[in-house]
Amino acid sequence: xxxxxxxxxxxxxxxxxxxxxxxxxxxxxxxxxxxxxxxxxxxxxxxxxxxxxxxxxxxxxxxxxxxxxxxxxxxxxxxxxxxxxxxxxxxxxxxxxxxxxxxxxxxxxxxxxxxxxxxxxxxxxxxxxxxxxxxxxxxxxxxxxxxxxxxxxxxxxxxxxxxxxxxxxxxxxxxxxxxxxxxxxxxxxxxxxxxxxxxxxxxxxxxxxxxxxxxxxxxxxxxxxxxxxxxxxxxxxxxxxxxxxxxxxxxxxxxxxxxxxxxxxxxxxxxxxxxxxxxxxxxxxxxxxxx
Amino acid sequence: xxxxxxxxxxxxxxxxxxxxxxxxxxxxxxxxxxxxxxxxxxxxxxxxxxxxxxxxxxxxxxxxxxxxxxxxxxxxxxxxxxxxxxxxxxxxxxxxxxxxxxxxxxxxxxxxxxxxxxxxxxxxxxxxxxxxxxxxxxxxxxxxxxxxxxxxxxxxxxxxxxxxxxxxxxxxxxxxxxxxxxxxxxxxxxxxxxxxxxxxxxxxxxxxxxxxxxxxxxxxxxxxxxxxxxxxxxxxxxxxxxxxxxxxxxxxxxxxxxxxxxxxxxxxxxxxxxxxxxxxxxxxxxxxxxxxxxxxxxxxxxxxxxxxxxxxxxxxxxxxxxxxxxxxxxxxxxxxxxxxxxxxxxxxxxxxxxxxxxxxxx
Numbered sequence: 001x002x003x004x005x006x007x008x009x010x011x012x013x014x015x016x017x018x019x020x021x022x023x024x025x026x027x028x029x030x031x032x033x034x035x036x037x038x039x040x041x042x043x044x045x046x047x048x049x050x051x052x053x054x055x056x057x058x059x060x061x062x063x064x065x066x067x068x069x070x071x072x073x074x075x076x077x078x079x080x081x082x083x084x085x086x087x088x089x090x091x092x093x094x095x096x097x098x099x100x101x102x103x104x105x106x107x108x109x110x111x112x113x114x115x116x117x118x119x120x121x122x123x124x125x126x127x128x129x130x131x132x133x134x135x136x137x138x139x140x141x142x143x144x145x146x147x148x149x150x151x152x153x154x155x156x157x158x159x160x161x162x163x164x165x166x167x168x169x170x171x172x173x174x175x176x177x178x179x180x181x182x183x184x185x186x187x188x189x190x191x192x193x194x195x196x197x198x199x200x201x202x203x204x205x206x207x208x209x210x211x212x213x214x215x216x217x218x219x220x221x222x223x224x225x226x227x228x229x230x231x232x233x234x235x236x237x238x239x240x241x242x243x244x245x246x247x248x249x250x251x252x253x254x255x256x257x258x259x260x261x262x263x264x265x266x267x268x269x270x271x272x273x274x275x276x277x278x279x280x281x282x283x284x285x286x287x288x289x290x291x
Numbered sequence: 292x293x294x295x296x297x298x299x300x301x302x303x304x305x306x307x308x309x310x311x312x313x314x315x316x317x318x319x320x321x322x323x324x325x326x327x328x329x330x331x332x333x334x335x336x337x338x339x340x341x342x343x344x345x346x347x348x349x350x351x352x353x354x355x356x357x358x359x360x361x362x363x364x365x366x367x368x369x370x371x372x373x374x375x376x377x378x379x380x381x382x383x384x385x386x387x388x389x390x391x392x393x394x395x396x397x398x399x400x401x402x403x404x405x406x407x408x409x410x411x412x413x414x415x416x417x418x419x420x421x422x423x424x425x426x427x428x429x430x431x432x433x434x435x436x437x438x439x440x441x442x443x444x445x446x447x448x449x450x451x452x453x454x455x456x457x458x459x460x461x462x463x464x465x466x467x468x469x470x471x472x473x474x475x476x477x478x479x480x481x482x483x484x485x486x487x488x489x490x491x492x493x494x495x496x497x498x499x500x501x502x503x504x505x506x507x508x509x510x511x512x513x514x515x516x517x518x519x520x521x522x523x524x525x526x527x528x529x530x531x532x533x534x535x536x537x538x539x540x541x542x543x544x545x546x547x548x549x550x551x552x553x554x555x556x557x558x559x560x561x562x563x564x565x566x567x568x569x570x571x572x573x574x575x576x577x578x579x580x581x582x583x584x585x586x587x588x589x590x591x592x593x594x595x596x597x598x599x600x601x602x603x604x605x606x607x608x609x610x611x612x613x614x615x616x617x618x619x620x621x622x623x624x625x626x627x628x629x630x631x632x633x634x635x636x637x638x639x640x641x642x643x644x645x646x647x648x649x650x651x652x653x
Contacts, residue, residue: 257643
């Protein structure tokens, strides 16, 4: 019995060890090295010199991140963009999830299918489609100019606005699905009781539905917030030089500056920062389970 | 219509999947840099299949080469990057007995490339060109007046001038080792200086005009210029001519011109080289020899509008191309061209940091 249980736990433990812990340690090791132009492009952490083991541990990459305000600003800017984008996604996604959950059964399945449908095409292609829509001579500007709403084409591409549009569009399903799963379980008798006691529809929503859907809101928001924090593709393709996000900085360190040690240090710090929302999520889930 | 894969992203995704298969040659080249039928002709002639991936920055190529085991058999670094990658042991010496077509190459240009690779031991010239300015003639005349002659870096580096162009879109290459020296050149400094103050002055100049720059990217400007989405781009000669050709094809009324600024411009050589850990060095030699065939090289030049270094191919190149001073610079313009020198590790770090600051505005 106990052996069987241990075995069951051993498989995921081994999995995590192999595919999370080992890569993490490799990144940690590189973050303590010095960059150089060679294969591989960083100094070894330890080497045998005349029969004795010599360690070269270099903490400069971390102190460098403190000295150059770029990194701190990139972290803060990523958090800001992720927070705003999550809020926008929530504002767009909540009514959709609510509507789907309140729809009669056959229509519900179709609506859910529609939410998941975009996943059937490549994410990259869909972002490229947005370039076609948003660019100066793109579809959106052509329509607005034709309708006489604007006189000059709007510059949306290569701005933060384009990044927000891209993020909200891409991550909407990640918010709708957990929120839907929560809202669909909502006990109708509670709403009936509140209506019987004289609460308006509005007040029933804010005092019953919204508080009860909080675990769904938190789960959905985290599923948006955490990946957006490290998002690279959307800011790289839709954003301009002003869009400062840690994913871009990381790419830049790795590919443009070819500075693997600093890139690794940035990644380690990002991982630490990401732990915070994940812990909030876990705590919220634990609380949800108690209820 | 040619499918264009612009971002390094896709190249990355594709590169991740590169696997050694027998009789399949893996080539990693710049985007928009080969004739439509070159690879097919190679396969027809030799029976060797080609997997072809693209990039648009030397830095990305270097990152992949230094990581090792890229799986590529032929890559195309620019001369200054080639030099220090050779020093890092990235490339294998060429077996010249397998490259009989070397006889077709222009000795003077190969001697120029030998400055980076003594004896041309590791690489042969694929194409060469300059880094200048591409612009939409009508849009620029509208904003700066019909009398304004575009002949100087002032178009992009003078804040007063470039601010008038910001609304129609100005882009710069995402290539620190080309942009910062160009700015230094405009300031009257030696573009090859590794003096910290000089490099900082160059970067500061770009930071000053940065508010008027729409983006820093090294391949997107081709289609943007052609479609009229942007109107000025610091770019590579042939890429700008490709934009010009695409605008002509589309008949959208956009007219694109390329200028080598009077202050001078960078002249570079892109070099065919074989990584030391290439899975198929034999096939790679066959490919390089095939490219040096006069007709094949002439076809590429006729398609991508970059100058080649193949003397035997010149009679086969479109006279419109050989007579264009933007592609084959005049003697007077040649005097102002500079060749880059590779930076040492310290300067490299300084330049990349300065560039990060320029790009992000931090």
